[in-house]
Amino acid sequence: MTLLNIAQAGGMTRYLDEAKRFPMLSPEQERDLATAWRERGDEEALRLLTGSHLRLVIKIARGFAGYGLPASELIAEGNVGLMQAAQKFDSERGFRFATYAIWWIRAAIQEYILHNWSMVKIGTTAAQKKLFFNLRRLKGRMEELEQGDLSPAAVTTIATELDVAETEVVEMNRRLSMGDSSLNASIGSEGDTDWMDMLSDDRPTQEFIVAEADELALRRRLLGQALEKLNDRERQILLERRLAEEPATLEVLGERYAVSRERIRQIEARAFEKLQKAVLNAAQTLRKPAGHAMLAV
Numbered sequence: 001m002t003l004l005n006i007a008q009a010g011g012m013t014r015y016l017d018e019a020k021r022f023p024m025l026s027p028e029q030e031r032d033l034a035t036a037w038r039e040r041g042d043e044e045a046l047r048l049l050t051g052s053h054l055r056l057v058i059k060i061a062r063g064f065a066g067y068g069l070p071a072s073e074l075i076a077e078g079n080v081g082l083m084q085a086a087q088k089f090d091s092e093r094g095f096r097f098a099t100y101a102i103w104w105i106r107a108a109i110q111e112y113i114l115h116n117w118s119m120v121k122i123g124t125t126a127a128q129k130k131l132f133f134n135l136r137r138l139k140g141r142m143e144e145l146e147q148g149d150l151s152p153a154a155v156t157t158i159a160t161e162l163d164v165a166e167t168e169v170v171e172m173n174r175r176l177s178m179g180d181s182s183l184n185a186s187i188g189s190e191g192d193t194d195w196m197d198m199l200s201d202d203r204p205t206q207e208f209i210v211a212e213a214d215e216l217a218l219r220r221r222l223l224g225q226a227l228e229k230l231n232d233r234e235r236q237i238l239l240e241r242r243l244a245e246e247p248a249t250l251e252v253l254g255e256r257y258a259v260s261r262e263r264i265r266q267i268e269a270r271a272f273e274k275l276q277k278a279v280l281n282a283a284q285t286l287r288k289p290a291g292h293a294m295l296a297v
Contacts, residue, residue: 012071012072012075015054015072015075016058018051018054019051019054019055019058020055022051022052022054024052025048025052030049030052030091030096030097031091032045033046033048033049034089034090034091034097035091038090046086049086049097050082050083050086053082053097053098053101054079054082056082056098056101056102056105057075057078057079057081057082057105058075058078060102060105060106061075061077061078064109064110064113069112069116073112074109077109077111078105080108081101081104081106081107081108081109082101082104082105084104084108085097085100085101085104085105086101088104089101110129110133114129114132130162130164131158131164131168131169131172134162135158135169135172135173138157138158138161138162139154139158139173142154142157142158149170150169150170150173155169222279222282223275225282226274226275226278226282227239229275229278230271230274230275233257233267234270234271234274235271237253237257237264237267237268238268238272238275240253241253241268242268242272250262250264250265
């Protein structure tokens with residue numbers, strides 16, 4: 001088992017002891033190790049470079065202890081970020097490895113918290129992630145740590161400082177305060193009822209869905225049959241005026257058919273009347289209630 005996997009396996013005491021055994025590196029030693037790894041793939045150099053910064057991972061992970069996740073898991077994820085930083089670090093740019101690695105370590109831990117703090121995915125945008133990880137600090141600064149909704153003034157202050165919508169502040173605060181609840185949690189004085197049993201399902205039944213589909217198919221069939229009873233000009237004008245995604249204007253159609261706008265309006269009205277009558281007659285023939293077959297085109 002490698003040293004970077006010890007924390008993940010649950011051996012926190014061993015991990016801390018091993019981290020203390022690695023000496024702090026001078027800038028020259030750090031640069032030599034980084035160069036040996038980058039240019040020659042020296043595994044021992046990588047072990048020494050990352051091992052000397054395990055204490056940094058522990059320090060950063062402890063800063064996220066308030067989210068209720070095991071410290072060993074946070075440290076293990078921080079180690080992933082540490083290894084990613086080592087893969088990309090370039091000592092020739094003039095800054096220390098710790099300065100570079102801290103961002104990778106923190107990013108790895110934050111990503112892990114976002115995916116494991118709640119079963120419901122949160123923090124999908126950069127602004128929401130910033131809100132998730134800064135809300136508690138800002139609430140403490142404003143002495144708003146009690147449970148419940150934030151005061152309007154606090155919501156406005158936090159939203160302004162973090163550049164997010166006030167509604168997002170309210171929603172995130174409620175989620176952080178309440179956490180997840182199981183649908184199988186028992187409720188009632190006897191505890192013999194699950195919360196899920198009390199939830200109503202507002203979705204349409206399968207019978208309703210089938211009936212709606214049949215009704216829609218009927219309307220489309222009646223419409224198609226009725227359109228066939230119109231002449232070409234009536235059908236085209238009605239389609240473009242009533243059924244097109246972007247209805248054509250009377251002026252455009254008047255120019256196309258070389259008639260006045262009023263004449264287009266008259267043709268449209270007559271075609272619509274003929275269409276309604278055809279649909280009504282067809283519906284009566286099928287012994288369907290006429291009201292269900294009338295078209296709102």
